[in-house]
Amino acid sequence: MFEEKKTDYTKSGSKEIHVSSPGSGPWAVKSTQAINWWSLNIPSDSIVIVKVIDKSTDKVVFEDKSKCxxxxxxxxxxxxxxxxxxxIAVVYLKDNEECKGFSEKFKIFKTEEYGYGGGYKKEY
Structure with missing residues (x-):
């Protein structure tokens, strides 16, 4: 009755980047998080640009590069x-910005809000 359609990506040839983390969080200020990705049909020595973007302002708050x-x-x-x-995190090919993948949207918090005073500098 219901047949699941499976795509054979090795035959389709479409270039794809999939970003698997960070998840939705929330994540603590001053914590270290990871952006993880995997790709299909893209040479592993291709260069990707990795960014974290503030969705409210479109400001890039983190940027780096790596191999695909x-x-x-x-x-x-x-x-x-x-x-x-x-x-949100985005990973895209340096030579083709249209080939990109996105993480889930995520939120952050200052640790004091959750009953722990460490982890960030207080402003008085």
Whole structure:
């Protein structure tokens, strides 16, 4: 009755980047998180640009580059990121910005809000 359609990506030849983390969080300010990705039909020595973007302002709050294939880049959630905003990670080919993948949107929090005073600099 219901037949699941499966795509054979090795035959389709479509270039794809899939970003598997970070997840939705929330993640603590000053914590280290990872952006993980994998790709299909893209040479593993291709260069990708990795960014974290504040969805409310479109400001790039983190940027790095790496080789494609399967990859991981760690980033720290900075004290100046707005805890009221949502963020998203994007990984795209340096030579083809249309070939890209996105993480889930994620939120952040200052640890004191959850009963722990460490992890960020208090402003008085």
């Amino acid at each position: 294939g399967t990859g991981t880049i760690n980033f720290e959630i900075s004290e100046d990121w707005n805890v009221k905003h949502e963020f």
